[in-house]
Amino acid sequence: MAPAIPTAMERPHFIGIGGAGMSGIAKILAQRGAKVAGSDAKESGTAEALRALGATVHIGHAAEHLAADASSVVVSSAIRADNPELVRAAELDIPVVHRSDALAALMGGLRAIAVAGTHGKTTTTSMLAVALTELGLDPSYAIGGDLAGPGTNARHGEGDIFVAEADESDRSFQKYDPEVAIVLNVELDHHANYASMDEIYDSFETFVGKVVPGGTLVISADQAGAVELTRRVRDLSSLKVVTYGADEHADVRVHKVTPRGLTSEVTVLLGGKYLTFTVSVPGRHYALNAVAALAAGVALGIPAHNLASALGKYTGVKRRLQLKGEAAGVQVIDSYAHHPTEMTADLEAMRAAAADSRLLVVFQPHLFSRTQELGTEMGRALALADASVVLDIYPAREDPIPGVTSALIIDAAGTAGADVTAVHDKATVPDVIAGMARPGDLVLTMGAGDVTDLGPEILARLS
Template sequence: MKSADFHTTAALAFEQLGRVHFIGLGGAGMSAVARILLARGVPVSGSDARDSQALEQLRRLGAVVQVGHDAANVADADTVVVSTAIRPENPELQAAASAGLTIVHRSVALAASMGSQELIAVAGTHGKTTTTSMITVMLRHAGLQPSFAIGGGVAALGVNADFGEGRYFVAEADESDGSFLNYRPRIAVVTNVEADHLDHYGTAEAVHRSFDGFAALLPADGVLVACLDDPGARALAERVAAPAAPRVVGYGYDPASEVRIGAGGFSSTSSTSTLAFPGGGQALHLQVPGEHNIRNAAAAFAVGLAAGLDPAEAAAGLAEFTGAARRFEAKGEGRGVRVFDDYAHHPTEVAAALQAARKVAGSGGAVHVLFQPHLFSRTREFAAEFADALSLADSVTVLDIYAAREDPVPGVTSELIAGRLSVPGGYEPDPARAVAAVAGRARPGDIILTVGAGDVTQYGPQLVRALEERAAAGRP
């Protein structure tokens, strides 16, 4: 096998993979691809900086796992898989390049793992994980045995990836680094298109052009499912619509939607609505709250119709969906205060999470947020928008920025957001003090939401303990 630049979009056939080594195996996206390959009988090895539950699960499935990065780890590999987070100086990446091994981005390896299955790819600035999960649960309920790869855990599935013998492969298509252009979907979903990941794209116009490229990957007999409630996705649908182009199915509350959402209701744990489509209508009952989840379910329902499912069967499958990890996920309760965790890391996502939180809290409860900004570049670009979205809460405490793959940017700190808030709280760099402050503000009937794509999720259980300790001590 000859060497390949992992930034290219060159296709790789399943038969060409050989023995596959993953650098950064424990990540959600990387572990998902590894699971698929292991299920298909491919020898898999991998490494990561620290051990994790994900690595242990892959060990049990037969992967050879190393904790720590070392050039020797790639000695037996034919193909080396990386993500954008892997830096050029990584010793395994350097050794693979020196040895002339095939080096590919995770998306290329995932595309190869699909073989001849037809791809249902879900893209969008927000809602990808939940929508991909809903589609997978729906197709499995219908007995279609899809393969799937999702960027987060799903309670109704038990895992974030698996290989099925059916016709379809359902995959979350990540636009953050442009790698979603490495797929060849038969059905493509676009939940929304907004400016994000400007560290990669540079401009909002470049983001929109990348989605144009994604839609252009569909064959003439393919289907684009796009949310007409979102200006970016609607504009994309309008640009795609042409006699020789793939069929476009719009969904949403917009009256022009082919799958149109009707009146509904919400509780703290569920949502109901109706879906109208050419030739009929269908009641929809979900075990997750929020208007945004009704939209996600409408997208999944549209996919179900495109895949030939009976409308009632599609709705029955969606009713089995109980949520995705870190998507308004319940973490526990203490002193009558419920604690949830959400992965929201863009202003639109934050606003949607807080709107759902308001419905969960009800008229008598307040909403308190512990927020961790994700990436210096995103904080710089959207500080004012984050502050506006977060101010939908009753109080907000802001932690330090989670850097992820980025180096610090001079002058960019969490104060850019905290200083613009119109509600109590503010910036608190000490996580322990932040947890204590948030727990101290909450009263019985309130809810607390940890928000962000970094490690803020770890503070949910700590908040529950802090609330329980205050109750035991008789403190308000």
Template sequence: MIIPPPPEIIPAEKLGHVHFVGIGGAGLSGIARIMLARGMTVSGSDVKDSPTLTALRALGATVYVGHDPSHLDGVDTVVVSTAIKENNPEVVEARRRGLLLYSRASALSAVMDGRRVAAVSGAHGKTTTSSMLAVALQHCGADPSFAIGGNFNDTGTNAHDGTGDIFVVEADESDRAFLQYSPEVAVITNVDPDHLDMYESREDYHRAFDAFADRIVPGGVLVACIDDPGARRVAEAARARGIDVRTYGESPEADVRVDNVQLHPLSSTFDLVVDGRRVGSVDVHVAGRHYTLNAAAAFTAGLGLGFPSAQLREGLSSYTGTRRRFEYKGSAGDIRVYDDYGHHPTEMVATLRAARSAAGDGRVVVCFRPLRHTRTKFFHKELGEALGLADEVVVMDPTGDDPIPGVTGALIVPHIPLPAERIVYERSWSAAPVRVAERVRPGDLVLTLGAPDVALIGPEVLELVGGRDDADAGAGDNDQDIRG
């Protein structure tokens, strides 16, 4: 559900009692945390209970499981998740009562009012880059507020109301939300068309990033990855319009250049060269070449905010990651399990390359749950091609939006460039962990990939492989699996 921005954003503290419809989501839960920290009255509802709802209750929110018009008694402002439908009973009641309706973006704008905003956008890497920037700024002695799309590994939270004047926000383009922000520093990690159900065309998607660059306040700076053709095009056009632009990447043309990259199983080391001068190295404790670019983006944004190079680099080296970004989930014997949110083909390729590096001499066994039927419809070929980087693949059906007739995981299977016996399409949720476990053998790395609920399969796989004799490992290698 798309709610247009109000003619004027009211500062958060003047919104009264705020009720969140879909409060358990990554975006709304973070805003609710910040409002609670400011002493505001917060309530919310979601379709099912979760650890996120438990945490919000502990912070003082009134949280309901299920949606009901009575939940709006005493409410002044209603914030609605994009995933909520027009006929939601609380939305219908809010309109009937004439309550102020805010989208996630408008609510974020309200809590960011009066702050120096650093907004991180891009098709991929937003969560990691924005969380890296927040950690780096904290190391510099700042106490920035932040709202990101994933929980920090060390704190388990996705938002913080800081005492400083900087607000780091993950600027989501999926529903054009990022076009409501006015950042001092704007980051574009890449421009790789996605969410084509929300945009008229790939060209329309690209134009939205041009409009985002134009939202930068006077005197601000655009930070863009010169290695990505889409981000580079936006940067060049922005510079031609008089916007201050700083580029980063491995290209010799980058203002902040990533050099001498060394990839390790669980970390990456690289040097930073700023305007032709080597300033030092960074050791980030997350695996994968793409994370070196995320760190460079955070570093460049930190420079744009006026912080010193040495402290920013030290801060990045202390970063420990966010949940569901190649997150280690545990091991059983010689089998390790990781989980990752990657759901777009480009993200999946980057994650699978990192998994391949971390696996060493072992194989990579993937359980993939597509996120959104619409994405599966538009990108099933590319999703399959990305999964070809694994050794064994279990494909599940998509989730996360309304079903589309004929759009299932079976669309992806024919495009996976692996032998048929290395692929299984599993329709049953309860059977998926079994199908993964029967395919793994000692030394393998298991990766659960895609939609949020696929993360639940990893612990079940560990339990299954932990209770068997190693002689049973790999029993699925001879299965006659279906490819559609």
């Protein structure tokens, strides 16, 4: 039986309903029986999926799209104050609800697992969703990306578990009260909202402090930021801390990660026993995500050997080293990586998976603020590729910053010895790659913006 829908969520209107986070909440509400409406900037498969669930989706933003009887207007931090639908909401005195508050309301009364960290949230949340579903526990879940199997980012389940990706970028993850919190890593990112690592730590401490009494924190024993956070929260008497990783003192210790082509075999030491299972995506970082998922499930009381077997059913998330296809002997793979740590991890994973292949990268920087702070590190990461094409910065929600361009990355890459080409016209990339690639190469489209659209175009050009 579906939990009761809060009054404010009975007839919600979502501004930007097609976004990864917003669409998931809208889908669950529609599945629970709410009368969902919203708008988005452009038509998409997500908009069609929402309509199939009974939602009304308008394309474009206009005041008349907001119905006068809407019970609330749901927004993310990306929605600007001058959005005509938001302005109209104020005129009609309709309550405005942040996306995180809407998600928190959906989790009410359920056993929540909230997955946080600078990197790896979507993958780990997805692994848990797939494994718990495989075990017949019928969880609800809200993820920042579409699962490769079910092809959706959210679902209302009849079980008592809710798995949610917890976004630290705007501190919205502080709204949740999980039974289990996962912290994969803690690094400085989202520079428009955080000025220092101390602010990051403070934010994560608040998130951890919201774990329900008697609940569990599952946290990395290897990553420096996570280790520091563990030190800071150890004195929370109502919190059980479970560490995982290769560190010899980890509660769930990673004994070995063995690459098997585009998969990995993972062996962990848990409760004095060794347990081996398969992760169907390449790279040590994804293997560690799976171990975090395993530890979280065990914290909920699920037998480890059952979970390990179910995790092997996970087949990936769209945009997380997703194979888009092959043409003329060239494989094209898509990566969402946009932070230097993520970029390095995915590039190293591809190197390990196909050691004898040339690796060509099409990288699109995401956000001016991130490029300003981390452009040098992005350039160094690209040195792991045999050759790279770097596009102009994808602005997303930001206005340009004077002097901040892709040249910051290209200059750093050149200094690191990388072979890098600047391409300002995205439409020319398929021709550029076709001129560079030869049979046996791997092409990786990388970034959090619309660089993902280039994969099919490159394949078509290669064909």
